[in-house]
Amino acid sequence: MNDAGRDQVPQAATAGEYVALLRDVRRYSGLTYREISRRASAAGHWLPPSTLATMLGRTTLPRERTIVALLAACGTSTAEIQRWIAMRRDIEARLTEPSRWDGPAPGADEARPADPVTPDPAPTRTIRRTRRRGLRLGAIALFGALAVGSSGAMLAGAAGTVGATDEPTTEGCPLVLRQGMYGPCVLxxxxxxxxxxxxxxxxxxFGPDTASRVMAFQALGGLPVSGTADGRVLDELSADPAVPATWPEERISKHLWRLFPEDPAGAVRMARCLSGLDPYRVEVQPDGSRRWGLFQFSDVELSRLGVDRRTALDAGWNIGAARDLWSRSGDFGHWHCPPAP
Incomplete structure (x- = not known):
């Protein structure tokens, strides 16, 4: 291991110094962000390159699990990682200790703060409110443009999603992410x-596009299709999910031209209008029903055809089923897609 991770772990007195030491660990390792991300994943941790870059670009204390993921990926021993975490906790304790006492310094009773007596609940609530306020301010700075003109209800929902980019479904993130939320947890x-x-x-x-992708992932993975992301969905996404590679537009267009020789341009135009030539497109209708894939087959149609939603998201099946419907009438009257303005 490098100098920043040897038996004598360098010491830091502030959060900024601590992050600087972590930057040294990353730099001395010679690994890129993506290489660290892959190594962290192999060790059972979740550390996207963007999360790592954000963490090392700040001057605030990172989350413990993120620190462990970085150090493990860089080859730090378990004992050394424990010392890094102990140092982080010491810094955090020093940062929060002044807020535990009201009024002037203890003076003659200076030894009292070290006494492990259970603190008064009121200051504890003050600390928590201060932390939450800081998290919200950070999220507002990042997503201010989204918040302009938003309703009070939307802002209330957003407050539940900010503050836990590094640790989904733990402190700071809702147990379930759903449409209408925004913030680091959705990121x-x-x-x-x-x-x-x-x-x-x-x-x-978390708009319609994200909801569509969540439903597609749930259908492809055999999960209950809710359009919301709970801990199970996040765990499945972290476990190297086996999502079949989607067809590119060129391949879709060529297949449509082969199966619709009578009107290939019309077939391409209809599929583009319905789904944007996106095989994994899922649309939720006003009545709550859903439509699936390139030609947007409904839940009822899939039931009649005896196929599941995963099958409906297969571009080859979807185009073939559309051809069967077209052959009955010789036109695209089965579908209704208003032309773009």
């Missing part, structure tokens, strides 16, 4: 979806 979910092969804008906003 983490989106990063996992992208890493699993389901491309979605990584903007921290």
């Amino acid at each position: 983490d979910l989106q990063e996992r979806l992208v890493a699993g092969g389901l491309h979605v804008p990584v903007d921290g906003w």
Whole structure:
């Protein structure tokens, strides 16, 4: 191991110094962010490159699990990792200790703060409120543009999602992420979806695109299709999910031209209008039902055809089923897709 991780772990007095030492560990290791991410995953940790970059770019104390993931990926021994964590806790204790006492310094009773007597509940609540306020301010700075014009209800939902980019479904994140939320917890979910092969804008906003990708992942993995992300979904996304590679647009277009020789341009135009030529597109209808894949077959249609949702997301099956419907009438009257304005 490098100098920053030998038996004598360097000491830091502030959060900024602590993060600087972690940067040294990463630099001396000679590993890229992606290499560290892969090694952390192999060791059973979750450390996306973007999360690592964010952590090392701040001057605040990272989460313990993130520190462990980084150090383990860089080859730090278990004993040394424990010393790193002990140092982090010492720094955190010094940062929070001044807030535990009201009024002037203890003076003659200076020894009292070291006394492990259970603190008064009121100061504890003050500390927690201060931490939450800091987390919210950070999220507002990052996602301010999204918050402009938002309703009070939306802001209330967002407060439940901020503050735990590094540790999903633990302190700071809701147990279930759902549409309408935004913040670092949603960012983490989106990063996992992208890493699993389901491309979605990584903007921290749990909108229809993210909901569509979550439902696609649930259908492809045989999970209950809820459109929300709970701990099970996040765990499955962390476990190198086996999401079949999606068809690129060129392959979809060529297949449509082969199966619809009578009107290939019309077939491409209809599929693009319905799904944007996205085989994994899932749309939720006003009545709560869903439509699946390139030609947006409904839940009822899938039931009649005797196929599951995973099958509906297969581009080859979806186009073949659309061809069967087209052959009955010779046109695309089965589908209704208004032209773009």
